Amino acid sequence: xxxxxxxxxxxxxxxxxxxxxxxxxxxxxxxxxxAEIDGLSNAVMTxxxxxxxxxxxxxxxxxxxAAPIYGLVLNLEEDGVRAVILGDGSxxxxxxxxxxxxxxxxxxxxxxxxxxxxxxxxxxxxxxxxIKDTKFVPIERQAYGVMDRSPVNVPLHTGIKAIDGMIPxxxxxxxxxxxxxxxxxxxxxxxxILNQKNEPKESRPICIYVAIGQKESKxxxxxxxxxxxGAMEYTIVVTAPASSPAxxxxxxxxxxxxxGEHFMEAGKDALVIYDDLSKQAVAYRQLSLLLRxxxxxxxxxxxxxxLHSRLLERAAKLSQEKGGGSLTALPIxxxxxxxxxxxxxxxxxxxxxxxIFLLADLFNKGMRPAIDVGISVSRVGSSAQTKAMKKVAxxxxxxLAQFRELEAFMQFASDLDPDTKKRIEGxxxxxxxxxxxxxxxxxxxxxxxxxxxxxxxxFDGYEPSxxxxxxxxxxxxxAREGIKELEGVRTSKDIREETEVALHALFKKFxxxxx
Amino acid sequence: MNLAHVYASALVSSPEGDKAVASxxxxxxxxxxxxxxxxxxxxxxxxxxxxxxxxxxLTVASEAEKAQALTDSAALGxxxxxxxxxxxxxxxxxATKKGQLIDRSGKRALTDLYRNITT
Numbered sequence: 001x002x003x004x005x006x007x008x009x010x011x012x013x014x015x016x017x018x019x020x021x022x023x024x025x026x027x028x029x030x031x032x033x034x035a036e037i038d039g040l041s042n043a044v045m046t047x048x049x050x051x052x053x054x055x056x057x058x059x060x061x062x063x064x065x066a067a068p069i070y071g072l073v074l075n076l077e078e079d080g081v082r083a084v085i086l087g088d089g090s091x092x093x094x095x096x097x098x099x100x101x102x103x104x105x106x107x108x109x110x111x112x113x114x115x116x117x118x119x120x121x122x123x124x125x126x127x128x129x130x131i132k133d134t135k136f137v138p139i140e141r142q143a144y145g146v147m148d149r150s151p152v153n154v155p156l157h158t159g160i161k162a163i164d165g166m167i168p169x170x171x172x173x174x175x176x177x178x179x180x181x182x183x184x185x186x187x188x189x190x191x192x193i194l195n196q197k198n199e200p201k202e203s204r205p206i207c208i209y210v211a212i213g214q215k216e217s218k219x220x221x222x223x224x225x226x227x228x229x230g231a232m233e234y235t236i237v238v239t240a241p242a243s244s245p246a247x248x249x250x251x252x253x254x255x256x257x258x259x260g261e262h263f264m265e266a267g268k269d270a271l272v273i274y275d276d277l278s279k280q281a282v283a284y285r286q287l288s289l290l291l292r293x294x295x296x297x298x299x300x301x302x303x304x305x306x307l308h309s310r311l312l313e314r315a316a317k318l319s320q321e322k323g324g325g326s327l328t329a330l331p332i333x334x335x336x337x338x339x340x341x342x343x344x345x346x347x348x349x350x351x352x353x354x355x356i357f358l359l360a361d362l363f364n365k366g367m368r369p370a371i372d373v374g375i376s377v378s379r380v381g382s383s384a385q386t387k388a389m390k391k392v393a394x395x396x397x398x399x400l401a402q403f404r405e406l407e408a409f410m411q412f413a414s415d416l417d418p419d420t421k422k423r424i425e426g427x428x429x430x431x432x433x434x435x436x437x438x439x440x441x442x443x444x445x446x447x448x449x450x451x452x453x454x455x456x457x458x459f460d461g462y463e464p465s466x467x468x469x470x471x472x473x474x475x476x477x478x479a480r481e482g483i484k485e486l487e488g489v490r491t492s493k494d495i496r497e498e499t500e501v502a503l504h505a506l507f508k509k510f511x512x513x514x515x
Numbered sequence: 516m517n518l519a520h521v522y523a524s525a526l527v528s529s530p531e532g533d534k535a536v537a538s539x540x541x542x543x544x545x546x547x548x549x550x551x552x553x554x555x556x557x558x559x560x561x562x563x564x565x566x567x568x569x570x571x572x573l574t575v576a577s578e579a580e581k582a583q584a585l586t587d588s589a590a591l592g593x594x595x596x597x598x599x600x601x602x603x604x605x606x607x608x609x610a611t612k613k614g615q616l617i618d619r620s621g622k623r624a625l626t627d628l629y630r631n632i633t634t
Binding site: 023038040059 | 524565568603605611613614615616617618622623625626629630633
């Protein structure tokens, strides 16, 4: 024993640290999650710094509070820098030593993130232990250029008839989901994740759900819902709850994009949902004002457009030379009283490749999802639609457009001519067919067959109020007796002549049973 | 950045010393801004404190290690204005100078080791 103690004492006596030169600064002032730092004249934008709580304390005190506090440099000034504190700001004090870390803010990414819930810095928050086999990538990076991209031509099915039929989303597209609070924006996003279970495993996109400024109870409910449906097998949740510092809420979407890019660069497909970017904009406004940047319209800083454009530009469909992977983005924006002409909504509308408008009026009328198909649009997705969907979608669009024209005359129903009445009823039936409950995404072949039935008049024997119930029964019937037809549409991605013949027979059989 | 800070910084960086102060006072009188003088003084005091905080300092764990620390730090091009003895360093030394830090103390090594193990 004595010899061991003597040996360790010798080791300590001979220990010679070889630490090199580091660049340091001193905290001049701190408050509201922001630190003004003297020095660090060589620091660069978005570089990480370390606030060292151990520097001017004894070892015993230092070890009690040794957890590092990181900061992110966001303002470079004449005699110092301003940084946001990524953590507990109350531990940072005036005169505290700050070290440059010489690296940009990075997060760990890797396949092992799948199924996990992480914060904006990629640290696990689900209590399932550390995440292994990861590599660090910068949270901010340049989006891929024109030559590295290929056109969007593969569909990303949401499982929602109204969207896949009329506002299709392609892999690599950026489609905005916009509407007031409580009209079903998150529901569409979650249903889209759930629907990926219907995709073959080899082409199933990895889904990343980024919760920004949400209540933790809501995020917990979503995680539980995804886990229960088995969707966490291909999903990662990045959370920056309302209780987290504004810096985390500003960074979370970038973390989600970096994770998505990891899968895209590996030649896979990924889907990232930013829920929601209005809250990110508010967090960024808070940071900018505290950093004393000049406020602009609605007190947002001048670079608020660039904040969203550089984030959404990272969604891409890569060329075959780059591996052919894709990153699809579904940003969500919350409007106030349906006002889409506010600053942030107009910015994001102009950045994205289309938008899905959800209306509170439709929602209150019982239309679920409450999509206004008249003003919703997808700018690139239609070229990614399957032949089967294309065949049926053009007819629903026309029928619904005619219905909208005549909708105003509905109150004079008794005075209308039979043709107009028929068109109105047809539109009402089609609207009912497009209704879909929460958590009930449908595989594209099932959607195509139901819409095919609707445009071929197989719901004409029902009163509009009976259509929803009939459609539910039809789904069960097709799943039971139309396996061959479903398989035919799934494999060919088309409704061929022979399939059409079989579908006519199938629908006749269904209606005969009703009779 | 306020006007008082700008004037104070200009005075500090001016090679003309007293002449610069006199010129500044004349300028402030001519502009009717003599009220700024106390604020300029406050800014100057802050600037002095800040420059003292970054003055070259060598901190050594014990008197016995002082000579070796001076030799080692000089080999790295470091000449301290002041040398401080701080036993909380446990062993070794650390040198600070205008935003540069060389920390070769036992405390730093042990803290880093603790962090690597626990985080």
